[in-house]
Every structure is written in structure tokens, then in C-alpha cells.
Amino acid sequence: MGWTDKTISALVEPNRAHRKAYVDPDLFELEMERIFERLWIYIGHESQVKSPGDYYLAQVGRQPMVMTRDHNGEIHVLYNRCPHRGTQLCSARKGNAGRRIRCSYHAWMFNLDGSLDRIPASEGYDGTDLKMDAPEFQVQKAPRADNYRGFWFASLAEEGPDLESHLGYAKTAFDQLIDRAPGGETEVVGECFHMIQQSNWKIFLENQLDASHPGATHESTGVAAMTVEREMRGVGNEPPVAYGFLSDFARLGIDGWGKFGTVGHPQGHCTLEGYMGLRPDDEDTNEYVRLMYEAYGEEQAEEILGVNLHHVLVYPCLSVQPPLQQLRAVRPLGPDRTLTEIWHFRLKDAPEAIYQRALGYYYLVNSPSTMVNADDLFNWWKVQHGLNSNASDWVSFHRNAGFDVVEDDVRKSTPGSMSEMPMRHMMQVWKNYMASNDGEK
Amino acid sequence: MSVGEFAKILANSNHFQVAEVSIATQLSVERFLHQQAEFLDEKQWDDWLALFSDDGRYWMPAAEDQSDGEGLPNIFWENLDLMRMRIARNNHPQAHSQAPENRLCHVVSNVIVENEDENGDIIVRSRFHCAEYLRYEVRNFTGKYRHYLKHTDSGYLIALQRADLVNREGPYDYVLQWWL
Structure with missing residues (x-):
């Protein structure tokens, strides 16, 4: 069908989005033209x-x-x-x-x-x-x-906001990737992994900040990791810190993720505040902190390490996890097909153990043999199938809807909630990018 | 020897070498590899785990020129703890991406013993083809195995298995839940 600003706008309501936004091939072409071939x-x-x-x-x-x-x-x-x-x-x-x-x-x-x-x-x-x-x-x-x-x-647009204005708060993602290195530099390690998702690119972005999914989707991995940790401790071996990233899924359960706030920024970028015990009190972490103090002085080092972010979504193309030194680039291939490039970084002069910890996360969560994203990918594939159905036209984002905290164009989730604010926010921004074309109003 | 040393030996030794081994050795090495594939295809996890030495490792590098798995991105880099975790996870009732569970079918061939040392430890290379049925589709995987096998009184144990996929740098459609 020929989409107009009006018919596109009608796809996004405050608490829900129309399924066509995820499955329609003509809309996908318009997304490429108006979002991916226009924004940074x-x-x-x-x-x-x-x-x-x-x-x-x-x-x-x-x-x-x-x-x-x-x-x-x-x-x-x-x-x-x-x-x-x-x-x-x-x-x-x-x-x-x-x-x-x-x-x-x-x-x-x-x-x-x-x-x-x-x-x-x-x-x-x-x-x-x-x-x-x-x-x-x-x-x-x-x-x-x-x-x-x-x-x-x-x-690919001749005109528009410059890169720094577009990034806005999302600059923090890159500052963190660099400043967390005592040597003040970061570089990519090895080749990136290329993973194809049989689902729409927006489903991936939405999932990254979906606090109510981890305990449900990843229960099997959480329980298995917890069992292995217990077995290892039983014979006097301390499990690697990275195993804890998985057992957290079982430890926190389905409703334990509400303490991590989410924030939506006007350009579409969203953040999830960190949760992963990023500064455990162990020898390796303490050595790393010492090196950071040495490099930056205590005050500035604490400022850098005090930024508590797990995910930064840089709309529409990146999911960055600065404390875990990784970045996923989103390359839509079609309405139901998305390539992600999964990159991993090394912080200059950080202790090897800190690198190994992040590499452990990269392996367990993001490698082609992941025990975590396997279930995500499967869910997204099932969502894509479900959205082809005529059973309903709508996708619900009602959790904590109407209770967001809005200040100066920045939208925050209700404190202590697993709010679906990021999904609502990103679809509103999507509507602004998609349905603001001259001459069509 | 550490797993890293085994990795370096596999990376640096002559991949084209052919050792003069007895027919009995050739047959027992082949039987070992065939049986390993069968354990995977039939999901005999205790038997699979028992093929590895205590510090044995299953390794699928992400790049061709990798001479170690430690400190680098890998497709698989798993010791017995991680293998046990994977088995427990995939068999958990909420492992929905494995419900219904997949089926694997391996063919292992072109088995050439590369080296047999004075202790009877073996370096062997082979080729594998594996079809996986999952989500109503068949995917094909193929590549090269190189095993470092420790000779023990009760038979061979895997110190390191290196599996180089033909498409190791390629895009992955979905993910690998079980070893190949």
C-alpha cells in the first residue's frame, strides 16, 4: 500500500504499536530511506x-x-x-x-x-x-x-544534525569504552561475529532494554550455571566471574529486574542502568581500580567507574555494553531478517583478568554457540511469526504506561519497575522519523 | 601440559604429515572418532564427557590463523565445566529453543594419524560433515577436526579437539547449541 504520514502515524499509539510496523515490506523500504539512510x-x-x-x-x-x-x-x-x-x-x-x-x-x-x-x-x-x-x-x-x-x-543525508548532536547522551557509550582503559585507548579484538536474526530489527532493540524478559527467557541457562557454580565450589574451585553473568538469570528471577532503571533520549537512544556487579571486591578488580587511579587520579577515575550502564542503544543502529567492552551493530536485511555484527574491545593497559572477564561474557552471551541469545533469537523468530497473524493488529507496551517520569525531553521509567517505557519511547521516535515528510501531511 | 600448549602444538605442527602407524592404531583411532560422533548424534552425554581428559577442551576457532583459544573470540572454547553447563541448560524444560530438541547426524572421514609419540599420544586429523534438523529445517556444517589424544591404560582421552568450520567467519543463521 502507499504509506502516507497519516497512515504511518496511525501505527503508533502511546501504549501499543501496529504489527505492520514489523512485517510490512513497503514500510521496511521506507525505514531504510527515512531512518537508516538518513541518520548517523x-x-x-x-x-x-x-x-x-x-x-x-x-x-x-x-x-x-x-x-x-x-x-x-x-x-x-x-x-x-x-x-x-x-x-x-x-x-x-x-x-x-x-x-x-x-x-x-x-x-x-x-x-x-x-x-x-x-x-x-x-x-x-x-x-x-x-x-x-x-x-x-x-x-x-x-x-x-x-x-x-x-x-x-x-x-547518507547531505544535511541534518552533526554527529555529536545526534549522539547526545549516547556519547557516554564511547567515552566509557575508551576511558575505562587505564591506557586511555581501546581497540577491536579479532573478527566480529556475524549473527542473523530471523526477525525485525526493532524487535532486537526492544529486547535489549526489556527488563521483564531475562528471568523468563533465560531461566534454563541461569539454573544450569548456578548448578555448575555450586558443583565447582563443592570441590573447592572458584567459578569464573563470567559464569555469574548467567547464574544471575536464576538468582534475580522474573521479577528481580525492576531495580535497573531505563532512560529514553530524544534522538531515540535508550539506556539500561548497570546491574552486573561491575566492581566486585576481588583482587583483579582492585588491581584494575588501582591502575585507573594511577592513570586518572582518584577523583576522575571514580567518576569514570561510577557510570553505571549496562546497555546503551544508539538509535537505530547500535547496542553498546561499555563495561563489558562490546558493541553490536544492527544491519537490517529485510522486514524479517537482521544481521548483527558483534564486536569486542580490549582496554589498553587493563589487567588481563579484566579483559578475560569481558571475553567470558562475549563468549557466553554473544558467540555463535551462546547459551543465552539462543533463546532470545528463538523468541524473536516466534514473535515475527506471530505478528504475521491476523489475530490482532496490536503489540502491547502497557507495562507501567502512563507513569514515566519526563524531564527536558528525557523519559525515565517508573522507579523500581520493569517498565516497557523503552519500547513506547522508541516507537514514538520511529513515528517522528517516519512520518514527518514534507508535502505528505 | 596446559591446553594452551596443546593448542600451539596443533597450530604449529605439519598438517600434511602422515605417521606410519600400525593398522591396529589406525583402527582404534578411527573407532574413537566414530564413537565420539555417535555419542553426539545419540545424545549420550555421560559417554561424551568421559571422552575428555579432566582438563580437556573442545575448541572451535573463530578465525583460521588462531593458534590459541585463550584470550581470543572463539565459536566454542569449552572445558568440562562449561560442557556440563551446556548439557544441563539444553536439557532444562525451559530451554525453549531446544524444544523440540534438534537432531544431529555426523559422518567423520578422511582419518589420517599425523603423529604418534613414544607414549602413544596421537595427533589425528579428519573431516566431518554434520546435518542438523531444527525448527523444521536442515542445516549443514562441515569442517576439519584435529584431535590431540592422550594414550591411557583405558584408551584414548581428548586433551584438545579443534574443529575448524569451513564457514567459520561467515554469518551464522541461528546458533549452535550442541558441539559439532
């Missing part, structure tokens, strides 16, 4: 392209992009398309192009900033209206590319 979308971290000539592929909405580092050390975000006949220029997920990017089809050569360097047998173009320095014969750049402290984003 995460490309990658600068450490993915360390050396001149390095490139790394990225997806922005429906557009295949590539991040490059040129021979002056500058980073660029280009459309991965040869201006000649349309060939994809970089075909491996990552690599080093050397001095020039060479198109595999007719060997047109491009500099790492996308500018056309030369065309073989170029006399064939003499007297034609191909001009080598004309904009249309350069590899096209993302209209806007910028970074916040080494985390690169692109926007």
Missing part, C-alpha cells in the same frame, strides 16, 4: 583500518559502503561501487588495497579517498564527454562521515 549509522572503529591502504566493508541501510585509510592516514567512507560500470570495488570483507584500489573488471584505478587515478588505454575516451576529474567518475563518498573518538559513522 555506525561504520566501524578506526582500529579496523590501521594501516594506509586498509579497507573494511560496512552496510548503511541498503547501501554497500567501504571504510578506507588513505596514504596520508585519513579515513574515508565510500560507496563500494565503481563509477564505470557499477562493479563492487572491494569484495573481501576486509583487506589492504595497496597504493590504489583496482577495479577487477576493467582495471580503473582509484586512490584510497575514492578519486580516480587512471584508466587503462585512456585514449579511448579522448574526444568523449568523460572527464576524469568530473565528480561522476570518482568513487562516491558518503555525503557525511565523521567520528567520535575513533568510532566512525556515516550519514
